[in-house]
Amino acid sequence: MTERPSRIMAETPWYELFSRGARDWLRHDQKVRDAVRSRLPELLSAGDLITNSENRTVLVPVRFLEHARFRLAEHDVHSGAGQGKGEPGQVLRPARSDDEQGAREPGTEGSEVRFVLELKLDEIVDWLWEELKLPDLKPKRSATLDEPDYIREGWDKRGPRARLDRRRTVKEAVKRRAMQEAPLAFTNDDLRFRQLVRRSTPAINAAVIFALDVSGSMQEAQRRLAKTFFFFALQGIRRQYAKVETVFLAHAVEAWEFSEEQFFQVSGDGGTVASSAFRVAGELLEKRYDPSRYNAYLFYASDGDNAGEDRASAAQALAALAAELNYVGYVETSVSAFHPRETQIAELFAALKGKDLPVGAVRLESLEDVWNAIRIFFREQAAQSA
Amino acid sequence: MTDALGEYIAALEPLARRLGLDYHGVDFELVPASLMTEIAVYGLPVRMPHWSFGVRYIHQLVRQSMGHSRIFEVMFPGNPCHAFLMDGNTLPENTLVAAHVLGHADFSRNNALFARFHEMAGSNIIEMAAAHARRIDRAIGEFGQQRVETVLDAALALESHVDVDRPLHREPYPAHAPERKAPAKDAFRERFERLPREAQPEPPPVPRQRLPVPPHPEWDLLWFIAQYAPDLEQWERDVFLAVRAESLYFYPVFACQIMNEGWASYWHARLLREADFLPQDLYLQAIKSHSDVVRPFAAGEQSALAVNPYHFGFTLWEHIVEKHGMERAREVCRDEDDFGFVRNYLDRELAEKMDLFTYQARSDGEVLVTSRDLDAVREAILAPKFNYGAPRIAIAEFRPDGTLVLSHDHAGDGRGLDVARANKVLEYVQRVWRRPVRLVTTGGLREPLELAA
Numbered sequence: 001m002t003e004r005p006s007r008i009m010a011e012t013p014w015y016e017l018f019s020r021g022a023r024d025w026l027r028h029d030q031k032v033r034d035a036v037r038s039r040l041p042e043l044l045s046a047g048d049l050i051t052n053s054e055n056r057t058v059l060v061p062v063r064f065l066e067h068a069r070f071r072l073a074e075h076d077v078h079s080g081a082g083q084g085k086g087e088p089g090q091v092l093r094p095a096r097s098d099d100e101q102g103a104r105e106p107g108t109e110g111s112e113v114r115f116v117l118e119l120k121l122d123e124i125v126d127w128l129w130e131e132l133k134l135p136d137l138k139p140k141r142s143a144t145l146d147e148p149d150y151i152r153e154g155w156d157k158r159g160p161r162a163r164l165d166r167r168r169t170v171k172e173a174v175k176r177r178a179m180q181e182a183p184l185a186f187t188n189d190d191l192r193f194r195q196l197v198r199r200s201t202p203a204i205n206a207a208v209i210f211a212l213d214v215s216g217s218m219q220e221a222q223r224r225l226a227k228t229f230f231f232f233a234l235q236g237i238r239r240q241y242a243k244v245e246t247v248f249l250a251h252a253v254e255a256w257e258f259s260e261e262q263f264f265q266v267s268g269d270g271g272t273v274a275s276s277a278f279r280v281a282g283e284l285l286e287k288r289y290d291p292s293r294y295n296a297y298l299f300y301a302s303d304g305d306n307a308g309e310d311r312a313s314a315a316q317a318l319a320a321l322a323a324e325l326n327y328v329g330y331v332e333t334s335v336s337a338f339h340p341r342e343t344q345i346a347e348l349f350a351a352l353k354g355k356d357l358p359v360g361a362v363r364l365e366s367l368e369d370v371w372n373a374i375r376i377f378f379r380e381q382a383a384q385s386a
Numbered sequence: 387m388t389d390a391l392g393e394y395i396a397a398l399e400p401l402a403r404r405l406g407l408d409y410h411g412v413d414f415e416l417v418p419a420s421l422m423t424e425i426a427v428y429g430l431p432v433r434m435p436h437w438s439f440g441v442r443y444i445h446q447l448v449r450q451s452m453g454h455s456r457i458f459e460v461m462f463p464g465n466p467c468h469a470f471l472m473d474g475n476t477l478p479e480n481t482l483v484a485a486h487v488l489g490h491a492d493f494s495r496n497n498a499l500f501a502r503f504h505e506m507a508g509s510n511i512i513e514m515a516a517a518h519a520r521r522i523d524r525a526i527g528e529f530g531q532q533r534v535e536t537v538l539d540a541a542l543a544l545e546s547h548v549d550v551d552r553p554l555h556r557e558p559y560p561a562h563a564p565e566r567k568a569p570a571k572d573a574f575r576e577r578f579e580r581l582p583r584e585a586q587p588e589p590p591p592v593p594r595q596r597l598p599v600p601p602h603p604e605w606d607l608l609w610f611i612a613q614y615a616p617d618l619e620q621w622e623r624d625v626f627l628a629v630r631a632e633s634l635y636f637y638p639v640f641a642c643q644i645m646n647e648g649w650a651s652y653w654h655a656r657l658l659r660e661a662d663f664l665p666q667d668l669y670l671q672a673i674k675s676h677s678d679v680v681r682p683f684a685a686g687e688q689s690a691l692a693v694n695p696y697h698f699g700f701t702l703w704e705h706i707v708e709k710h711g712m713e714r715a716r717e718v719c720r721d722e723d724d725f726g727f728v729r730n731y732l733d734r735e736l737a738e739k740m741d742l743f744t745y746q747a748r749s750d751g752e753v754l755v756t757s758r759d760l761d762a763v764r765e766a767i768l769a770p771k772f773n774y775g776a777p778r779i780a781i782a783e784f785r786p787d788g789t790l791v792l793s794h795d796h797a798g799d800g801r802g803l804d805v806a807r808a809n810k811v812l813e814y815v816q817r818v819w820r821r822p823v824r825l826v827t828t829g830g831l832r833e834p835l836e837l838a839a
Contacts, residue, residue, distance in 0.1 A: 005399060
């Protein structure tokens with residue numbers, strides 16, 4: 001039997017065009033993203049990602065997914081066949097010394113390749129809202145919130161040249177020419193101009209006031225909790241409103257406005273007078289964020305202690321604020337599990353809630369609680385404004 | 387390069403046939419490095435999509451960029467055979483590789499394991515795999531990525547768990563045990579029946595006995611699931627069977643790797659040596675890349691903690707040809723796989739010449755030479771090849787409530803399973819079996835252990 005001779009085949013240039021490997025790699029990437037997404041709350045509370053927020057992305061180091069197979073259990077000692085010089089009992093490679101051990105990969109495992117996933121912050125917040133099944137916020141529905149604006153509506157035969165609607169004009173000309181014998185190409189009658197009318201549109205501005213207790217009793221860990229909470233509360237509100245303005249207030253005995261960077265660095269000492277912050281917030285609303293034009297929110301973080309003699313004035317200032325604002329959220333940060341009694345501030349909020357004002361209060365003890373707090377605040381807020 | 391290489395191949399071929407190589411013609415194709423990488427990852431030029439290949443692809447790219455891995459050729463046996471060469475390699479390299487491929491072509495035609503698969507599957511694995519890939523692509527279009535991936539997760543995880551001794555197209559178990567034949571009449575029986583005794587009633591007819599499923603421990607997990615999974619749709623069974631067919635194709639490649647690479651290396655060296663038509667400098671460069679590939683350990687090293695199949699197989703074949711002659715070598719090539727090859731033909735003389743040893747590596751990095759005993763060396767070389775490189779796991783029971791019980795032959799390998807991974811695989815399987823799945827094995831202290839998903 002004669003065999004077909006071997007030969008070189010013609011080139012097939014399409015090989016360059018499609019990479020199966022890249023396709024399957026993208027699918028793997030997608031699966032990793034999905035996995036990250038489903039564990040996002042844990043991941044985010046584990047790391048200090050907020051410091052990365054300037055470029056609006058978060059870097060998450062991840063491991064490759066492994067497609068598992070049945071395998072025998074690994075022993076501490078593994079054996080194999082090799083080739084080269086050496087007598088039984090001879091040590092080919094010495095054990096690593098202890099200080100080396102940390103730096104080098106164990107010999108039996110292949111080097112593990114990790115890669116870094118870059119996630120967009122907006123994407124993360126979207127995922128979170130889906131994951132936590134949070135409702136969208138609703139702007140206040142009051143007539144006074146409406147903002148006048150010009151809106152295009154209808155056409156007229158007269159108007160400024162800039163608003164000439166060419167398509168419409170040509171249509172008119174075509175219609176006229178169909179009717180006439182020996183028609184002119186265009187007449188003044190064909191011209192159509194777009195018209196504007198004044199309409200009021202609902203305002204979609206929001207102002208968020210963050211107030212933080214920086215008195216001596218607030219520890220670093222507590223401030224960190226507050227910071228994480230504030231960050232996600234702000235992201236949630238940003239999702240909803242076209243324009244969000246933020247104000248950062250810190251108070252001990254007195255309250256001051258700070259820039260965002262300074263805000264979390266500030267520390268004060270001495271006693272706590274919560275009413276000072278509420279009063280400054282009230283002034284700000286009056287001066288800058290007229291509640292009839294802004295959807296205003298206040299989030300307040302404190303360890304809950306307040307000067308005893310401030311109780312009455314704090315209650316009063318807070319009640320006044322709550323009446324004006326879309327929502328007032330209070331997070332009580334405590335890193336110790338020891339909280340024998342309801343704090344003064346918590347009592348204040350409980351009293352306001354009893355009066356059906358839009359307030360909510362949550363205790364934060366660890367980073368995991370942040371998600372719970374976010375969930376509670378956004379659900380309540382949506383329920384109350386509905 | 388194509389023209390020059392074509393000329394050399396045309397000249398090498400008569401030489402190869404004259405020296406006794408017996409193979410189906412080879413279609414050579416020069417392809418870009420990117421495709422070579424993919425073939426190395428997938429094992430086939432066109433194969434079903436799965437994310438795990440994406441991971442291997444990235445690992446391969448990393449290895450290549452670090453210079454650890456260089457691909458010269460991939461050959462797919464068939465009639466004709468199909469070989470892919472890298473268009474970026476030099477002419478001397480590709481000439482060497484073409485001769486190497488002729489060696490593979492001869493091996494795969496004559497070796498019994500290869501021949502058996504080709505008899506069962508027809509001889510165009512490339513098209514078979516491409517057809518599987520097309521079918522799976524269609525399924526993705528119809529049922530969605532998620533569902534198809536669920537099936538492939540399970541099927542590919544069990545890829546090595548096929549029974550390589552069974553045919554590709556396998557019938558379901560018979561429903562009933564074969565009827566017992568009346569015992570053959572012999573002198574004793576005749577006399578026995580003629581013995582005086584009381585009249586005996588006719589024995590009641592034995593009801594035909596239904597066989598349990600599986601009637602015996604079933605090692606072909608892919609086939610069993612495709613055949614007996616209670617809730618699988620037909621296309622899902624087809625996915626399992628497609629993975630099984632490809633796995634059966636890969637088995638001879640896996641089980642004869644040392645022989646096959648050694649045989650091809652032996653022949654590329656011999657063909658080039660006897661090819662007087664090759665220019666001298668081309669021959670020199672080609673033989674230099676030969677010695678780069680066919681060497682026991684990396685340049686500048688004194689030892690290696692692995693046995694290079696090219697060098698090991700090459701040396702063993704040279705030894706066999708020298709000692710027993712080419713005719714015997716061709717018989718070995720026909721009859722053996724790596725187990726027989728290493729156990730029967732690696733002798734003390736050669737093991738000493740090659741400085742083979744066994745070692746132990748501790749997790750703290752210490753590596754100790756343990757033995758130069760011939761049997762120990764042979765078994766250490768073969769250890770990773772047992773049972774297609776996977777633990778022996780069989781289907782033990784298919785319970786009436788649909789529970790699937792797998793059992794791990796821990797007595798055979800003396801070890802338990804990696805529990806985390808085993809649990810994950812059970813999870814994959816459970817998602818397609820859709821009833822409880824259990825696995826019986828042993829734990830770290832040899833205590834019985836039952837995993838469930």
